[in-house]
Amino acid sequence: MRQMEDGLIPYMGTVNSGSDVEAFEHNLDQILVKVNELEKRVNEVEQIYHDQSKKQPSTSKGSTLGKDERQVNNLMKLQQDNCSREAAAAKRMQQLISQFGDIVRQITQHKWARPFMQPVDAKALGLHDYHKVIEKPMDFSTIKKQMEAADGTAYKNVREICADVRLVFKNAMKYNDEKSDIHVMAKTLLRKFEEKWLHLYPEVTKEEKRLEQEEAEAQLDMQLAKEAANARMAREISSELYEVDMHLEDLRAMVISKCRRISTDEKRKIAAALDKLPVEDVDKALEIVAQYDPSFQSKGDLVDLDLDAQSEPVLWKLKIFVKGALEVQGKSSAVVDVDSNHDRSYNNNGGNNNNSNKKRKKEICNAIAKTAKKRSLKPSS
Incomplete structure (x- = not known):
């Protein structure tokens, strides 16, 4: 599932940030409830096939669960x-x-x-x-x-x-x-x-x-018959997961559309951070650009990425992705600071929210990447 960065809701400028944040929080909470339900159903399916594999390794046998x-x-x-x-x-x-x-x-x-x-x-x-x-x-x-x-x-x-x-x-x-x-x-x-x-x-x-x-x-x-019921259930879960994924994408687009413009200094920091990331993370960053620009060539040993030519949604996505990737690797303080002085973190006025939901939001929002060999990237300042 696509990831979002918890605590990285950007500064909203002159818009009514309080109502926007509340709407975003409400939508995200709804998604979390849906994700938790889907996880339970996925665990049921996995347990069904796990139990059956012990009895008959060559086949799978489930329960009569399913909506059909x-x-x-x-x-x-x-x-x-x-x-x-x-x-x-x-x-x-x-x-x-x-x-x-x-x-x-x-x-x-x-x-x-x-x-x-x-x-x-x-x-x-x-x-x-x-x-x-x-x-x-x-x-x-x-x-x-x-x-x-x-x-x-x-x-x-x-x-x-x-x-x-x-x-x-x-x-x-x-x-x-x-x-x-x-x-x-x-x-x-x-x-x-x-x-x-x-x-x-x-x-x-x-x-x-x-x-x-x-x-x-x-x-x-x-x-x-039971395998058919299980397959039906798996298809339903897959479809619902896709819908949740699309909903998260809509929320991400909504937040980015209300963001201030990325400064020249921030572009420079994003470019410097991209140069420090492992090849897997660089590939993911280039995929973000390619999603908005089909003509962009994201493959090859040397890629020319002109940050000045990118739209604000792409720049914000790159900024959030780079920060998350560096935090995952534990390099946010030692490598490059991609935040500007104008940025501020989202402060949840409802501080009494369930701790498990906060943890779940972080799992949904963090960008996941692992270290691998470097790849040459030529960003424009």
Whole structure:
């Protein structure tokens, strides 16, 4: 954003300086409020992209912030579609669980299934080491109870039930000797279960792939919609920043239009100061001249700058810029004094203004430049 020099409001001559200063102060305060609002929104956007970069470095994912009603509606519709999709997927999975329930019933109706229907009563059977050998006991009554649960503990998919059915038989085979009846019965029923499971397995796999694809597509759609909302927000902020920038330019032009004429002595000091600035600052100074005079050649190793030929707005801009550049570099007292005895600093009669606003004004007003190699400049006195 273009910069202005706080405390460098020039002497206004015979104009009503009090009302002009108050108007300028009011306009600047309004701009500061707008800038603070925009900074908050910029920080929001930056935080959104920063958080997303941690999760998915190759993409960006934001929030539903933004003013565009259509973008917000799109996000809401996507969320509703996701809810409908998840409900449909849950219904299809319940159908598969119901089919799997038929397999479980067929196994539990086998004549050898009785020992596996209830939890093992290790104490009653004198199996003192049972819970040391078997880490997670399982039986068909427990499986049935969890299949029918309605408190959120029910199985979410077929594979969870399948794992518990296998665990029933594997626990029995692990604890009992291979030649024991329980071991043989468990092994036989497990084989029968696996044969029946193979018939349902293709449908389960198909549903899992479908669910995975739907979730990936939904995530991508949501991500793109949020990125579009964030892009919209960024464009709005950029536009508003441009408007604030133009407003500052208008205020600067208003102040300069009311300034007294730059004296010959001040022109000499401006020229001397320009000769002391680093190349980056010289380039910025020449750009100021070029903005008002398109025919001015600001490029080249040797530039002829005739200060006598420049308009008052250009001279005041150069004066303010040079003073700010020297102050930034800490050379205002050691190099060249560009102020004349006729200059006076702006004194804010409302001295109780917020300190943060004063600091912000200085940030807006100061010209920023860094030291670099010098460039030859030939100013006219």
